[in-house]
Amino acid sequence: MDYRNISKGNEIIILDTYMTSHNLSEFQKILNNLLINSLNLIILDFKDVLMIDSATIGYLFKIYKMSLEKNFKLKLVSLNEKIFETLEIMGLDRLFDFNDNENQAMESLKYD
Numbered sequence: 001m002d003y004r005n006i007s008k009g010n011e012i013i014i015l016d017t018y019m020t021s022h023n024l025s026e027f028q029k030i031l032n033n034l035l036i037n038s039l040n041l042i043i044l045d046f047k048d049v050l051m052i053d054s055a056t057i058g059y060l061f062k063i064y065k066m067s068l069e070k071n072f073k074l075k076l077v078s079l080n081e082k083i084f085e086t087l088e089i090m091g092l093d094r095l096f097d098f099n100d101n102e103n104q105a106m107e108s109l110k111y112d
Helices: 024-034 054-070 081-089 102-109
Strands: 001-005 009-015 042-047 073-077 097-099
Touching: 009 024, 024 054, 042 054, 042 102, 054 073, 054 081, 073 102, 097 102
Parallel strands: 009 042, 042 073, 073 097
Antiparallel strands: 001 009
């Protein structure tokens, strides 16, 4: 798992292939480090993700609530069909802003 700054206040977190309770603490640590600063946007990049467990899905919901409390945009990008369908079945497609890729997510900020 890695993260990088896109521009001031805009960050991207590149998620691991297997997003499970085993690496959830690393995900939390990265996010907590990013939340120290003022943020406009966090992009969660799922391009390498093949599996996601319930603990991670629960944490995604927690991040969503944080985005409302701390007033930053949250965008999920590059989800494969299986991961998207999992989130859709749980009704999370109504909460999250999904984009095909990082560029589309950045472009969509102009219309938010």
